[in-house]
Amino acid sequence: MIIEYLSDFNCPYSYIGLNRIISVCNDLNLDVEWEMKSFELEPKLTNIPSNSIERYAIKNGISVKDAERAIEEIEKIAQNEGIEMNYKNMQLVSSKDAHRIVKYLERYYPELTQKFVLKTFEYNFIKNENIADHDILIEITSSCGLDKNEIKEFLNKKTYSVEVDLDMDEAISNGISTTPYYFINYKDERLMIPGVFEKEAFKIAFEDLINGEMEKKTFL
Structure with missing residues (x-):
C-alpha cells in the first residue's frame, strides 16, 4: 500500500490525522510506503514567530477569545489521541525549510x-x-x-524549494485548498x-479498500 498525504507542519489536524492513520495501519498490519506532499497553509509566514491565537482569529474572522476556545478544543482532540498538544503557545513560522528537508529525505x-x-510535528506542537x-x-x-553538517x-x-511549491500548485489545480488530504x-x-x-x-475505509468493497464507501 502507498499512502500519499498532503500536509503542513503548521496544521494541527495534519498531525492528528497522520497519527490516526498510522494507528490504523498498525492495527491492520499493513505494509505501507509513505509519501508526504507539501502544502504550506501560510506560505507568506517568515522565520519570525507569530502568535498562534491571534493568527487563528484573523484567518477565521473571529475574536481572539473565540480563537482561544477553538484552539483549546483542538488541543483536547489531540490529547484524546495521546498527543500532549500545546497549540496555543506554538511559534507560528514558515514551514518551507521543513518541507524541503522532507523532499531531500524522500530522495536520499x-x-x-x-x-x-x-518529530517535526512534535517539536512544533508539543x-x-x-x-x-x-x-x-x-x-x-x-x-x-543524519549528519549535522x-x-x-x-x-x-x-x-527542493521548487518541488515544494509544485506540490501546492498541483493540489490547488485539483481544487484542494487545505490540509490534510489523503490518497x-x-x-x-x-x-x-x-x-x-x-x-x-479511517479503519472501515481501509478495510473496504483492501476487501474490494471501496465502491460502497465514498468520502467525496
Missing part, C-alpha cells in the same frame, strides 16, 4: 522520512520550538540519525480522503 533517506515528519530555525531543524534531523549544507541552499493506493485502486475522520472511520 526514505527510511528516515516518517521519523522526521513526526515542544513549541521554532521549526524555521536551522539549528532546530538540524537538531531534529540529527536525532533521526550534511543538513546544514543543504539548508544553506534553496534545493490511499492499493493494488489498482485509489481512495481519496479529504480531511480528518475518526479513527474507526
Whole structure:
C-alpha cells in the first residue's frame, strides 16, 4: 500500500490525522510506503514567530477569545489521541525549510522520512520550538540519525524549494485548498480522503479498500 498525504507542519489536524492513520495501519498490519506532499497553509509566514491565537482569529474572522476556545478544543482532540498538544503557545513560522528537508529525505533517506515528519510535528506542537530555525531543524534531523553538517549544507541552499511549491500548485489545480488530504493506493485502486475522520472511520475505509468493497464507501 502507498499512502500519499498532503500536509503542513503548521496544521494541527495534519498531525492528528497522520497519527490516526498510522494507528490504523498498525492495527491492520499493513505494509505501507509513505509519501508526504507539501502544502504550506501560510506560505507568506517568515522565520519570525507569530502568535498562534491571534493568527487563528484573523484567518477565521473571529475574536481572539473565540480563537482561544477553538484552539483549546483542538488541543483536547489531540490529547484524546495521546498527543500532549500545546497549540496555543506554538511559534507560528514558515514551514518551507521543513518541507524541503522532507523532499531531500524522500530522495536520499526514505527510511528516515516518517521519523522526521513526526518529530517535526512534535517539536512544533508539543515542544513549541521554532521549526524555521536551522539549528532546530538540524537538531531534529540529527536525532533521526543524519549528519549535522550534511543538513546544514543543504539548508544553506534553496534545493527542493521548487518541488515544494509544485506540490501546492498541483493540489490547488485539483481544487484542494487545505490540509490534510489523503490518497490511499492499493493494488489498482485509489481512495481519496479529504480531511480528518475518526479513527474507526479511517479503519472501515481501509478495510473496504483492501476487501474490494471501496465502491460502497465514498468520502467525496
